[in-house]
Amino acid sequence: MKFITGIREKETVEISGLPAEDCEGKRVRVNGAVHTIRDMGDVAFVILRKREGLLQCVFEEGLTKCSFSDLKEAQTIEAEGIIRVEKRAPGGVELLLETVKILSEPAERLPFAVAKWKLPTTLETSLDYRAVSLRNIRERAKFRIQEGVVRGFRDFLYSQGFTEIHTPKIGAKSAEGGANLFRLEYFHRPAVLQQSPQFYKQMMVGVFDRVFETAPVFRAEKHSTRRHLNEYTSLDFEMGYIDGFEDIMGMETGYLQYMTGLLQRDYAKELKILGVTLPDVEKIPAVRFDVAKQLVSEKYGRQIRSPYDLEPEEEALAGRYFQEEYGADFVFITHYPSKKRPFYAMEDPEDPAYTLSFDLLFRGMEITTGGQRIHDYHRLLEKMQKRGVQTEGMEAYLAAFRYGMPPHGGLGIGLERLTMKLTGGDNVRETTLFPRDLSRLEP
């Protein structure tokens, strides 16, 4: 009988296994994709793209045992040779090629030059050819940083006693209700795709005290803007036994501190490739909604048109205001008007026209909505009745409250937006692997 005993050790090395200090003259085997070839006459540089970066390989007629004409871009190869310290090469080393084994061949030349520093395509072309355009080192780096953003979220919350949950995306009803729902037929029953895990995560606070989920949400909004997606990844948490909604903002601030630290430590290469300066998250100003509107109106001479909404332009100006006045990249806008928040939002006991809720703006764009929720069954029912929210189909949600729920609150963070603002992008599609919008359903 044959047995599988664990990872099969590879004879090939990765870039992190080739530190310039101690591998001069070492014979190694590597694999990778031919990113680009620069023919210099006597020698040629064959730049290999590996998951950790680029490795400069040197083809020398006579020394390298293959024909130069056999090599071309977008092949994948396995090569053996000798490492040489070379300051001008990426990573400070290069590989003098001895043998090259071609693992796979492309069928055609690349449609555009992915090896260029800046991808020479429009965003639309980049999205159409995602499997190719992301081979560009800078484009790829954005999604490595996105990994750090999610990874930091989970690792930080694990350390704070949160439990990870997986809630269903197909349901009979959705948390926010309304028109922006994708509808489908589920074995002859009408169903919807969830806009948020809101109800589920609240129900699970009664079980685990603190829960989080990192999963897709679906919004059939007919927006066509640089900041809207119809499917995105939501980083959600919900926590019980809070003393107030400041606990939620404190937890988010703690996450941002942890996450930026993680990026600094484990994703420094990608930050450098993109020229990213991480935001300062030591302290984040928190200002009331009505005060923020007033401050922006006064400083920038913008008339307040709607007292209940923070319009995108006002968000941008609020971001600018706190940048200018406090050097802050982030600002919490608190106490949103009740009429603009869902029924489960906890009203401010001092003025029920406002809620104990907040948005977090990052460089002038909303990346989080959160707040304290109503936890008392009777108050919740009352609010639903006042709002005309049907209890039908909400029995399981209401049962959580009927049988006792701790004071709690939580938030949702849009992953793609946060990544966009971190990496200095200005269209959320740039930081979405395969975006879904009004016109885009493929690839």
Added chain:
Amino acid sequence: MKFITGIREKETVEISGLPAEDCEGKRVRVNGAVHTIRDMGDVAFVILRKREGLLQCVFEEGLTKCSFSDLKEAQTIEAEGIIRVEKRAPGGVELLLETVKILSEPAERLPFAVAKWKLPTTLETSLDYRAVSLRNIRERAKFRIQEGVVRGFRDFLYSQGFTEIHTPKIGAKSAEGGANLFRLEYFHRPAVLQQSPQFYKQMMVGVFDRVFETAPVFRAEKHSTRRHLNEYTSLDFEMGYIDGFEDIMGMETGYLQYMTGLLQRDYAKELKILGVTLPDVEKIPAVRFDVAKQLVSEKYGRQIRSPYDLEPEEEALAGRYFQEEYGADFVFITHYPSKKRPFYAMEDPEDPAYTLSFDLLFRGMEITTGGQRIHDYHRLLEKMQKRGVQTEGMEAYLAAFRYGMPPHGGLGIGLERLTMKLTGGDNVRETTLFPRDLSRLEP
């Protein structure tokens, strides 16, 4: 201006902050839900449910400054008192109550006794009342273990150089095609929910070499069995530069070794609550599909009815065979017949009627399907033509191959099934927070 500077430190303590060795006589504040109350006459035990377990609190008339009649099950409270070492209490300590502050009240008595060791309901009732039934300590523990299963997957793969990706769940086409698709309208265009991230993760191998995703998948299968769900969480990975499909099995074995180690270390409490003995994953036998069928047929006298399928009963018997003959909880069944594998499966060069693919059985049930994929553009096109698979709508997928892809392969693991088999369940709904099946769309 007010600033948020990070996590707000709590004055309350968690159970892990109350080790029996060094907290005798300590005054502490705790919060939690009243799990159950045992009135013993002179004193009463008020058992608090906290996220880390149960804490025995002692109500003593005169000493405790509240009325006993004010306390009831399913309240949430904050209490202060003195810690006493008490061997008979869970965790070895108890809290002598001095003050009790009620944070929230239930509106009704619990519909069933969640505090019983075994939940006294049917599975259907438990699923209808998920927000309540999971307050049972054993039910809750299953999902803590599920967390460890996912967490181990990610952490292990991060350590192996994988990048986490997030792929869209709404698409124009799906990887496996066929009839088992949920269909919806996407802004006046027909769309489907993805059955698997297969195409996307393959495309991303050309970018990141190694990728993984942990996300929901949707299958409109009309099965009504103990092991099928219509929406489940799939743990997927895909890796490039493999020498053969044994690399995939090796990586999965490495994951199982890491994950069981993590459970042992960080989820020991939950393993104990459920009486779980972790499987032996030091080495996993691998046997060809045709040989497995033969062995099972010979040993258990079961006639081979279909040479192309491993029927559920045969899976169970194969599990039994390798348990009896090798003491193995897991077995890899390799070289599935080509006609039963999707078009992208790599055929065995030694016999193209079979593929370089595998399933992993855990205690007689399939929990993984994986294998090597075709990476050559022309071979892939040829296979699609032979199978009658339309290239329309597959342009982006095919582009990845047209412009060069390394040899690669991967797998998908059903999270709920793996959790079920680990925790000794016999219905996959037991280890799904909110299952979706033919009849269940709520809660």
